Amino acid sequence: MKLKTFPRGIHPPQFKELTAEKAIQVMPPPEKVFIPLLQHFGSPAEPLVKKGEEVSLGQMIGESKALFSAPVHSSVSGKVIAVDNYEHPGGNLLPTITIANDGRDCLCLEAEGSKAPFSLSPDEIRQRVRSAGVVGLGGAAFPTAVKLSPPKDKPIDTLIINGCECEPMLTSDYRLMLEHPEGILKGAELARLATGAERTIIGIEDNKTKATDSLKKHIYDFPAEITLLRTKYPQGAERNLIFALLHREVPRGGLPFDVGVVVHNVGTAKAIWEAVSQGKPLYEKAITVSGNGIVEPKNILVRIGTPFQSVIDFCGGLKEKVNMLVMGGPMMGLSQWTLDAPVIKGTSGVLAWTSALIPREYNCIYCARCVDHCPMGLVPTQLAKFVRYERLTEAENWGILDCVECGSCQYICPAKIPLVHWLRLGKNKIASLKRKKSA
Amino acid sequence: MTNNSFIIQSSPHLRDKESVPKIMYTVIASLVPACLASFYFFRFKALVLLLSCVAACLITEALFLWLRKKPLDSTWDGSAIITGLLLAMTLPPSLPVGMAAIGAVVAIGVGKQVFGGLGYNIFNPALVGRAFLSTAFPAAMTTWIPPVMAKVNIATFATPLGNLKFQNAIAQGTLAPLKDLFWGNVGGCLGETSAFALILGGIFLLYRRIIDWRIPLGIFLSLTIFSGFFWLSNPEKYASPLFHILAGGLLLGAIFMATDMVTSPITPFATWIYAFGIGLIVGLIRLFGGFPEGVMYSILLMNAFVPVLSHYIRPRILGERRKK
Numbered sequence: 001m002k003l004k005t006f007p008r009g010i011h012p013p014q015f016k017e018l019t020a021e022k023a024i025q026v027m028p029p030p031e032k033v034f035i036p037l038l039q040h041f042g043s044p045a046e047p048l049v050k051k052g053e054e055v056s057l058g059q060m061i062g063e064s065k066a067l068f069s070a071p072v073h074s075s076v077s078g079k080v081i082a083v084d085n086y087e088h089p090g091g092n093l094l095p096t097i098t099i100a101n102d103g104r105d106c107l108c109l110e111a112e113g114s115k116a117p118f119s120l121s122p123d124e125i126r127q128r129v130r131s132a133g134v135v136g137l138g139g140a141a142f143p144t145a146v147k148l149s150p151p152k153d154k155p156i157d158t159l160i161i162n163g164c165e166c167e168p169m170l171t172s173d174y175r176l177m178l179e180h181p182e183g184i185l186k187g188a189e190l191a192r193l194a195t196g197a198e199r200t201i202i203g204i205e206d207n208k209t210k211a212t213d214s215l216k217k218h219i220y221d222f223p224a225e226i227t228l229l230r231t232k233y234p235q236g237a238e239r240n241l242i243f244a245l246l247h248r249e250v251p252r253g254g255l256p257f258d259v260g261v262v263v264h265n266v267g268t269a270k271a272i273w274e275a276v277s278q279g280k281p282l283y284e285k286a287i288t289v290s291g292n293g294i295v296e297p298k299n300i301l302v303r304i305g306t307p308f309q310s311v312i313d314f315c316g317g318l319k320e321k322v323n324m325l326v327m328g329g330p331m332m333g334l335s336q337w338t339l340d341a342p343v344i345k346g347t348s349g350v351l352a353w354t355s356a357l358i359p360r361e362y363n364c365i366y367c368a369r370c371v372d373h374c375p376m377g378l379v380p381t382q383l384a385k386f387v388r389y390e391r392l393t394e395a396e397n398w399g400i401l402d403c404v405e406c407g408s409c410q411y412i413c414p415a416k417i418p419l420v421h422w423l424r425l426g427k428n429k430i431a432s433l434k435r436k437k438s439a
Numbered sequence: 440m441t442n443n444s445f446i447i448q449s450s451p452h453l454r455d456k457e458s459v460p461k462i463m464y465t466v467i468a469s470l471v472p473a474c475l476a477s478f479y480f481f482r483f484k485a486l487v488l489l490l491s492c493v494a495a496c497l498i499t500e501a502l503f504l505w506l507r508k509k510p511l512d513s514t515w516d517g518s519a520i521i522t523g524l525l526l527a528m529t530l531p532p533s534l535p536v537g538m539a540a541i542g543a544v545v546a547i548g549v550g551k552q553v554f555g556g557l558g559y560n561i562f563n564p565a566l567v568g569r570a571f572l573s574t575a576f577p578a579a580m581t582t583w584i585p586p587v588m589a590k591v592n593i594a595t596f597a598t599p600l601g602n603l604k605f606q607n608a609i610a611q612g613t614l615a616p617l618k619d620l621f622w623g624n625v626g627g628c629l630g631e632t633s634a635f636a637l638i639l640g641g642i643f644l645l646y647r648r649i650i651d652w653r654i655p656l657g658i659f660l661s662l663t664i665f666s667g668f669f670w671l672s673n674p675e676k677y678a679s680p681l682f683h684i685l686a687g688g689l690l691l692g693a694i695f696m697a698t699d700m701v702t703s704p705i706t707p708f709a710t711w712i713y714a715f716g717i718g719l720i721v722g723l724i725r726l727f728g729g730f731p732e733g734v735m736y737s738i739l740l741m742n743a744f745v746p747v748l749s750h751y752i753r754p755r756i757l758g759e760r761r762k763k
Binding site for chain 1: 704
């Protein structure tokens with residue numbers, strides 16, 4: 001059988017065997033949690049608690065009225081000891097609520113689940129998802145409630161559940177599919193009801209057939225189907241996944257809504273189910289702790305706000321000579337400079353490397369590998385040159401804003417040019433120019 | 440472990456093992472069969488030319504890098520060695536070493552470094568060197584000697600293409616047989632003789648995915664169509680397409696020179712145009728031009744079009760609306 005896929009893309013080494021067979025282990029909550037008010041795409045939440053206040057597990061401690069936002073919740077019960085700037089995995093200092101854990105995990109009383117989740121109206125589902133602070137758990141952390149609210153003039157026919165986990169090293173989505181297939185399918189069904197889609201397609205790469213088997217055991221209760229996809233990076237990138245499964249192209253600058261599709265990650269689907277049926281806010285998530293710098297690589301269920309130091313200590317600590325720490329996957333993750341930064345909703349993994357090197361950079365030799373592998377059909381080397389020489393208008397004409405920063409070009413580049421760095425810089429410069437113009 | 444010792448870099452954190460020096464040395468390895476063939480046919484003369492060109496290229500490269508205050512270890516990235524080898528491959532075996540070295544200096548200096556070094560040159564450096572030599576020393580550049588094992592009259596010796604053009608070889612029945620062209624028992628530049636050795640290197644490069652298969656294929660196709668048309672209309676006057684592909688520098692050019700990454704286009708469609716253009720110009724020069732051979736000028740001419748092709752022919756971006 002010919003497996004579905006998208007054009008171009010790359011085949012990086014997987015390194016999934018480090019953690020693929022390790023069941024998700026529950027990590028005990030740490031003594032202190034650091035909960036940033038911005039953990040998602042959009043506006044930061046405003047703090048609802050003050051220093052010295054007692055909070056319970058799952059209590060909403062930050063909220064925003066903006067559409068593109070999500071509330072944050074306490075991941076332990078205890079006392080607020082600071083509302084101040086703190087290290088954020090994004091690399092800067094951001095407003096963060098620090099809570100000292102009293103160890104009792106007193107559940108917040110507001111939390112209440114629905115006894116008949118499938119008979120709720122779309123609005124009720126969205127409301128519950130929004131107040132539970134659910135965001136996309138694939139990495140981009142886009143507020144899920146927004147994705148469940150398609151505009152009226154754009155009918156949705158297909159819901160895609162993204163079980164690709166195309167990032168090397170990460171296995172937490174895979175473990176979720178093995179261990180909680182029912183939660184994922186039920187969450188997917190709720191998402192389908194909320195968006196009004198007719199069918200659900202679950203896309204899984206063909207290196208995770210066990211996950212397919214696990215989901216298949218329960219799938220007959222739902223209007224959902226599973227499609228195996230070729231193992232290729234970035235299969236799980238939204239636009240490429242939609243193309244692979246449906247042969248539809250999301251227009252440039254548009255959203256999946258424009259082609260009648262909504263995509264949710266498997267972890268998000270499970271979070272939707274828990275939010276609606278149990279009233280459980282998003283205060284913990286499954287992540288992969290891996291890499292050759294971790295003594296005992298694991299998949300763990302960790303409270304949001306747990307510092308990386310505690311996460312790594314729980315996995316046996318760092319090996320000697322570790323010189324690179326990354327939050328997220330190896331292809332799109334963020335380098336970390338401190339172990340103090342906390343796990344946030346968008347954290348999919350914590351990775352550590354020993355003896356990492358920044359390779360020597362050569363001049364571009366126009367080998368065209370970046371062009372041959374860019375999943376978006378761009379010319380990365382030319383875009384990088386435009387940014388280098390401040391020719392931003394040309395960069396925009398050549399499609400720099402279509403770049404999804406998947407890193408395929410830089411992975412494949414024999415001259416070891418930091419292409420993604422240049423492209424990101426260019427995108428940021430263009431965005432700030434536009435802000436200035438409109439202001 | 441202090442926090443300061445973490446590497447901070449933009450994603451991705453995984454890199455492919457391929458690197459610029461690795462690609463360059465793979466190309467060098469692929470030239471080994473052709474080098475061995477040239478030793479076999481021209482013995483000591485071939486060795487001296489190859490070594491002097493490579494040495495002159497390396498010295499020039501180092502000198503320019505030093506003048507431009509660039510890291511000197513770039514000398515050893517392999518690209519200068521390739522230029523040296525390829526330049527020597529395009530020279531007649533009897534060329535004096537001094538002339539060859541001058542060609543190498545021009546190749547690296549004028550052909551590559553004045554543009555900004557590796558990756559910035561518009562024209563294939565080895566061919567720039569050769570073009571300079573054939574203008575500066577036209578006599579020496581068209582004096583040919585036969586391979587050591589051939590029993591022919593040295594005074595009137597010419598290349599198969601020269602015979603075809605100036606001696607009316609088809610009518611005389613002196614056209615070189617395809618078998619000799621394939622194995623290399625004919626006169627010509629160092630690297631032009633043995634088609635077999637060049638194809639061997641080409642297969643290796645295709646297998647390692649260093650060269651774009653479209654370029655050799657496009658050149659063969661367009662030259663076959665062009666020369667085939669005239670051959671079919673008058674086989675008494677024109678040679679067959681297979682003769683044209685095996686004779687002269689076509690294989691060397693199509694496999695090793697037109698495929699130079701720096702001076703060839705980056706998108707598939709532009710690559711087809713580039714390759715067809717080369718094949719067509721080779722055919723025009725060989726059949727109707729003043730020279731017996733046209734590979735060098737055809738590649739240089741199409742090199743000049745690459746920036747234009749790269750500017751106007753871009754891949755289609757995912758989600759781009761087709762024009763209605």
